[in-house]
Amino acid sequence: MTGKPEKSYSALNVILLVCIVALLLVIGILLYKINLSGPPGPPPLPGPPPAGVPPVSEELKVAKGKVVGYVNNVHLDINGIKLQTSGQGELTFEFRPHTARAVLSVAQPGDEVEIQYNSQPDDEAVTYQLHHIKNLRTSKETGVDELPTPPRIPQGGPSTLFQIDKPAIITDGYGGVAALQAPGKLFHFKPEQVEDIQGLIKNGHNFKLLAVKREDEQGFVNIHHDMVYIVISITIDNKTFMIR
Numbered sequence: 001m002t003g004k005p006e007k008s009y010s011a012l013n014v015i016l017l018v019c020i021v022a023l024l025l026v027i028g029i030l031l032y033k034i035n036l037s038g039p040p041g042p043p044p045l046p047g048p049p050p051a052g053v054p055p056v057s058e059e060l061k062v063a064k065g066k067v068v069g070y071v072n073n074v075h076l077d078i079n080g081i082k083l084q085t086s087g088q089g090e091l092t093f094e095f096r097p098h099t100a101r102a103v104l105s106v107a108q109p110g111d112e113v114e115i116q117y118n119s120q121p122d123d124e125a126v127t128y129q130l131h132h133i134k135n136l137r138t139s140k141e142t143g144v145d146e147l148p149t150p151p152r153i154p155q156g157g158p159s160t161l162f163q164i165d166k167p168a169i170i171t172d173g174y175g176g177v178a179a180l181q182a183p184g185k186l187f188h189f190k191p192e193q194v195e196d197i198q199g200l201i202k203n204g205h206n207f208k209l210l211a212v213k214r215e216d217e218q219g220f221v222n223i224h225h226d227m228v229y230i231v232i233s234i235t236i237d238n239k240t241f242m243i244r
Contacts, residue, residue, distance in 0.1 A: 060116045060131055063091065067111050070104075072223040073097060074172045075179055075188055078104070081130065083115065093117050093130040098219040099144040103133055112136040150218040153230050160229070162187070162209045169202060177201050180209070186226045187211055193243050200236045208235035 065085035073079045077097040084090050093115055095103055107113045116132035134141035167180040167187070176191025177198045187209050194201060201207075211229035214220060222228055231243045 060118050063088070063093075063115045063117060064136070065091075065113070065115075067107050067109050067113055069109055070100075070223070074170065075228075076170070076186060076223045076226070077228075078221045078223055081107070081115075081133070083113070091128060093128045095130040095144050096147075096149070098150055099147045100221040101216065101219045102142045102144060102147060103130070104221060106133050106140050106142050107135050147219060153232070154212050154214055154218065157212045157215065159210050159212050159232055162207075162211060162229070164207050164209065166205050167207065180207065181226070184226055186222060186224075186228045187231050188214070188228055189231045189243050194234070194241075197234075197236070197241050200239075201234070204236045206236075208240075209233070 063083065063085055065083040067081060068084050068090065069082045070078045071080035071082060071092055071094075075097075078100040079097045080092050080094040081103060082090060082092050112135075114134045114136055115130055117128045117130050119126050120129050121127075131145055132141065132143045162182075162185075164180065164182045164187075167182045169177060170179040170181055170186075172178050172191050174191070175198075177189075177194050178191050179189065180187040180201075191198070209229070209231055210233040211231045214228040214230055220228065233240055233242050235241075
């Protein structure tokens with residue numbers, strides 16, 4: 001009669017031992033997963049502003065006056081408007097070159113306009129950056145910050161091979177070659193793209209240029225209304241150099 005309780009007691013011990021082992025196994029698995037996942041990471045940093053939109057570091061100011069003309073960059077693309085104001089005299093407000101067509105569609109020389117701008121420190125002086133312009137007579141207006149920057153080489157357009165002799169060489173303030181100019185045409189590239197061959201360009205006479213026409217839809221306006229071509233390759237003395 002005494003053997004049966006001992007067997008029951010032994011069976012109960014086995015069951016308890018199995019339960020304890022199973023519980024320890026579950027706890028071990030949970031701890032392992034927690035160690036793998038690690039502590040939560042820091043929150044994501046705020047992203048950069050949308051492409052093509054310059055940062056504005058201060059509240060926009062307002063100026064009113066008469067448009068007296070436009071200014072251009074080294075590539076002869078219009079990139080600023082000159083305004084005769086009543087309180088500050090003549091001021092120049094810069095904008096990105098690809099927004100020129102939008103600005104010119106609002107105001108021409110002689111028009112009275114209202115401009116929203118901010119000032120930005122430069123190496124030599126303070127420059128004024130245009131953000132919005134309104135024609136006070138027609139009420140037509142445009143904001144330039146929303147206009148995206150187009151690709152450097154126009155997409156989808158055919159490339160054309162040009163042969164030009166003794167073109168005018170346009171340089172920047174440091175002597176870097178920025179463009180070649182022929183009657184009614186301007187062949188555009190950035191100085192850093194031809195830095196290694198600018199000596200050949202300056203001393204050359206005959207050039208073959210493979211280029212793509214820059215369409216009006218891109219928003220640029222050449223100060224002389226020349227047709228502008230973006231250079232893909234240049235051949236000097238039978239040596240061809242790709243422009244990247």
